[in-house]
Amino acid sequence: MIRWILRRLLQAAATLVVVVLLLFVLMRLAPGDPLARLVGDRDLAPGEIELLRERYGVGRPVLVQLRSFLAGAARGDLGVSIEHYPDRVTSLLASRLPATLLLGGVVLLLNFTLGIWLGVRQAVRRGSRFDRWTGRLALTAYAMPGFWLGLVLVAFVSLRWQLLPAAQMTDPMLPPDADLGTRLVDLLRHLALPALTLSLTSIALTMRHQRAAMLSVFRLDYVTAARARGLPESQVRWGHAWRNTLVPMLTLLGLWLPILVSGSVFVESVFNWPGLGSLAAQAIASRDYPVLLGTAMLVSGAVVLAGLLADLGYALVDPRVRPS
């Protein structure tokens, strides 16, 4: 078991190195010299351009650039932002991380409670009107671009009907001495629309996965046996059948991260939510390549880590997966 874990860890580390290599290749593939292009029309002092060139090793041989890129990544140094010069990319990412974790966490919670419940219900009533219509509705929401649904919600719920705030994470008019309850309500009101948008456009995935997993378990003999023993249906459904779908659902948890992060680039920028997604969107608008690259690196690292954790969790709950 220990050896298996070690091997899996080593594999994750190797993947991470290849990810950094791929990102370097992507940077080099971009036509021209990114830094020169990006700095070109900006008001930087002449010395600063040289400093940036020095920092990114522009103009030096590719292998030297690669070495300094790898060394920087290994030290956790992702360089300096061009727009927010001289702020470091890592400190920008760190300041934006909490908002994204909050939004992503709430969406994940929604999708893995409501989505699982709906998926189980669909499977139980397979072929019924409920099954078909929830499936269709979820698929329709899944076809919506997050930026569009977000804009529509802002236009109607926030601006026209004035029900919920349209942007930001907190009300700037909130008195600084407001008590905790007021602050919490304010935060939840700001969280509602972005979380709803991200959740609606992605919940179909959890529902379908859960439905398919339940259907495949319902076919098995031990479920029939449990029913034959006269156990209450709810106990068969949740205690026997659903428990065995947890393993495949765990794998899905590992796949969620890229979907959430990609979705939040659009949803966060529409709602001006101060997270990583809107940071990336701003970096695009201001052509801040180091920030965009740093965000991509952070996100990819998190994806590798999530895959690793999902695999380890998998081995923990399902002994058949881990080779002795």
Next chain:
Amino acid sequence: MIGSLRDLLRRSWRHSSGRWGVLALTLLILVAAFGPLALPDPAAIPDAVAGATPPSAGHPMGTDQLNRDLLSRVVNGARISLSVAALAVLLSLTLGTLVGLVAGYAGGWVDAILMRGVDAALAIPRLFVLLLLLVVWERIPLGALIIVLGTTGWFATSRLVRGEVLRLRHEPFVLASEALGAPGWRTMTRHLLPNAAGPLLVAATLGVGDVILLEAGLSFLGLGVQPPTPSWGGMVLEARPLIVTAPWAALFPGAAIVATVLAVNLLGDALQAALDPRSA
């Protein structure tokens, strides 16, 4: 290969979602192909001062901020969106099949290297790869957009094809082909590939939906189809400042995205269900 695909299509037609998907998609393709001939020039600006006007008899979807006919722009956008998606998916299907066949058939270190690379590539969210590639362009040519979308979408396909090849690698009909002295590429294209046609078709269909959403998102960020070429994502971007005063300018192009992606995904689902009836 053709026979099994025809069978697959026939079985998915029996699903109501398959029928809806095929009908809606056919209608969309027809509209995209012939609609622009009957509609005004999408770039024509009849009266810039008038600005965005609500839907009326003359302009069934209203006009946008430059008083351009929205219906014509949505229909012309369908042309762009559908052709970009079709070409990009065709490219990634080819690349994925090629890599998957080689990795699965060759095995050994070729397989190991290719699949480690695919593992790593799958760890970088596709959107970010696209952003990093596109953000440096001054103006993105449509061809470059298609190539970039196509070359970033084949990783999962290559895994799928490799899996199918490994599954069939030691089946008697493959061994027989090899024993008869058929060259590797012949065994691959004549015996292995046809058996992967079904799963590939499903992956391609769902891939079209993904690419339409990605292209719309990129255009919304200004990194996709460049104005004045009409694209649905770009139209939503331009309508963003008018979202309260002229909501139709954002609603119609968005609804076009939803309808198209939904139609494609319904078809993909029906194909999937036809391939594996137990999952439906």
